[in-house]
Amino acid sequence: MLSALRGIVQAVNAAGDLQTALEIIVERVASVMGTEVCTVYLRDPESGRLIFMANQGLNPELIGKISLGPDEGLVGQVARREEPLNLDHAEKHPNFLYLPGIGEEQYHSFLGAPIIHQREVLGVLVVQQKDSRRFDEEEEAFLVTMSAQLAGVIAHARATGSINAPQGAVAASALFKGIAGAPGVAIGRAVVIVPPAELSSVPKRQSEDVVAEQDAFERALNSVREDIRQLSDKLVDQLSPEELALFDVYLRILDDGVWLSEVTDKIAEGEWAQGALAQVVSNHIHAFEMMDDAYFKDRATDIKDLGRRVLSYLQAGDEEQEREYPPDTILVGEELTASMLGEVPRAHLVGMVSVRGSSNSHVAILARGMGIPTVMGASDLPYTQIEHANLIVDGYSGFVHYNPSAEVHEHFRALSQEDLVLSQGLEALRDLPCETLDGRHMPLWVNTGLMADVARSLDRGAEGVGLYRTEIPFLLRERFPSEEEQRIIYREQLLAFAPLPVTMRTLDIGGDKALPYFPIDEENPFLGWRGIRVTLDHPEIFLVQVRAMLKASEGLDNLRIMLPMISNVQEVDEALELVRRAYDELLEDGWDISLPPIGVMVEVPAAVYQARQLARRVDFLSVGSNDLTQYLLAVDRNNTRVADLYHAYHPAVLGSLRSVVEAAHLEGKPVGICGELAGDPAAVLLLMAMGYDMLSMNDNSLLRVKAVIRACKFEDLQDLLAVVMELDTADEIRGLLRSTLAKVGMERLLPPRSGG
Missing domain, CATH: 3.20.20.60 (Phosphoenolpyruvate-binding domains)
Known part of the structure; x- marks a missing residue:
């Protein structure tokens, strides 16, 4: 069961959006538990209703169209009481609610577990079977464990879902929680800064010259190929033929037409070479890591190593272009450092957000000293996907507002102005x-x-x-x-x-x-x-x-x-x-x-x-x-x-x-x-x-x-x-x-x- 659970969590983590993650959950949980039905209901934060969001075994046409209130049905009871419910005759329970058209009347056994993240009920995970029986203790324990494991993944996917809007669509607003690092309010645009050769840190970014990005990718590939050949020649007298064969494996991976074409296709669609490489390589790494075969699991390490090598050459070429920082720069990164802070003209830097780090970290201390509103530890923020996005950094409470609405923007603009007026008024107390x-x-x-x-x-x-x-x-x-x-x-x-x-x-x-x-x-x-x-x-x-x-x-x-x-x-x-x-x-x-x-x-x-x-x-x-x-x-x-x-x-x-x-x-x-x-x-x-x-x-x-x-x-x-x-x-x-x-x-x- 443990390996099955890990496999499901890995697969869900690799999903590109919330709906895909939910579909993976219901398919894989039903398969592992051998049940005929698996369903995920998600709680709508505004209405509090539990929405039928993903399913294996019931009517797929009703997904997203029907919902239950917190006082309705067995699912509502699971959410309201925040505990599992295990029934052999679900239809006989006083809280059973028949939903026309969904097709669950033929299923008698019911097991539901709440999905809870940081004390908040996010939804309910349900499995059902036709035969009338209570699920055993091991099955119930697995579903509860599954719900607990998935809670954080679903919370993250739900929070970041609005950021993954289709290209050209208007992205919804989103709110991300972190730790107040330096007080104040900053309103501006995200500039994502990344450490060298770290695939997971490369932001999505539209390129201005597709041909130049394609050429840069080809040059980087050729440079890595040459590096591997030279390394192989250098070690030819020190390694056995079997060990030297590793370098041939690396070269074959580099010449693999599948992932190379995926990268070039993304570049052709307008993604810059670094982003295209990082996205494709990361997907292949996830695919190999999920395989049961030890040989293929090891290939994930090889691909990651090669991806980083190619990325380092792309970044070396990118360094020749001087980075531009708009006058309302909000610096965003996985882990901001003092050197990154020093790269931005002080007059242009209005705020900072670090996905990792603490309120006592070096960069937070610097931010307080310089009077730059800062949020640290915003761990759910999908920082690689928000280049040039409108952000509000609330350094008082530790929240980051992505693509804020006009009302939110005006609230924080007024708050920032009040702060400025208050500070000016206090100056009279200096002496x-x-x-x-x-x-x-x-x-x-x-x-x-x-x-x-x-x-x-x-x-x-x-x-x-x-x-x-x-x-x-x-x-x-x-x-x-x-x-x-x-x-x-x-x-x-x-x-x-x-x-x-x-x-x-x-x-x-x-x-x-x-x-x-x-x-x-x-x-x-x-x-x-x-x-x-x-x-x-x-x-x-x-x-x-x-x-x-x-x-x-x-x-x-x-x-x-x-x-x-x-x-x-x-x-x-x-x-x-x-x-x-x-x-x-x-x-x-x-x-x-x-x-x-x-x-x-x-x-x-x-x-x-x-x-x-x-x-x-x-x-x-x-x-x-x-x-x-x-x-x-x-x-x-x-x-x-x-x-x-x-x-x-x-x-x-x-x-x-x-x-x-x-x-x-x-x-x-x-x-x-x-x-x-x-x-x-x-x-x-x-x-x-x-x-x-x-x-x-x-x-x-x-x-x-x-x-x-x-x-x-x-x-x-x-x-x-x-x-x-x-x-x-x-x-x-x-x-x-x-x-x-x-x-x-x-x-x-x-x-x-x-x-x-």
């Missing part, structure tokens, strides 16, 4: 003190990682740097930066903010931040080798970085050093010993420096419970609310399947935040917070009431947070906190905070409710 109506001052610091952040941060009234991400200079290179290279970078930051304090976090890699030249390959990277764990295992990296920081601080004395991902006091003790060692060595070398304040990041639950012991050893604590929330709730916020469960207002998170403040203050040490929560205008009300001594945030949030603080009384916040801590859910807390801001006229500062 005003950040204090409540009753005189309570709250220092607002900034999170940085790029020199581009400096001017904006100071211009918006930042009083210091609560988090300087030192890993960014490491990410921008192809090797570890030297001590002197690091010193120069750190000196620029310290000088730019002097005499204001700058908190430099020691190298924090691992998790979703991997250096290309120092890969960390782990099954569970967020619970693995990251942060201080890496640098303590590599003291040569840690010492070089600390020495560079200390040297950079000479004559300025505004450096603070912060240790990430601390989970026990031993790590702190070891790190402190290394810092003091580096300091003593520099003093011996004649450097005129002071030992800076050293702090610890509270990011894991263990650090919350040992906050007081940690505070005794260091000069300050700083909560990293992003990771702390993630670890407390066991939710990867970069995983779209569970991102909805990531609630920074969760009572357990707020309780932990308050206990850290209490522990630090009992030891007489200041405590700040530098996660996304610090820049949340609503959360600031609670953080101030808890007693946080400093808030550090993205520079785009500084004036919004200042506006809220200046509109409130500190004495009222204690009562608000007391009420919040008695609430049971994040939604209740969010609602109370929103209404509190509304009472002081500040609800407009919250992210707009603009998602799908």
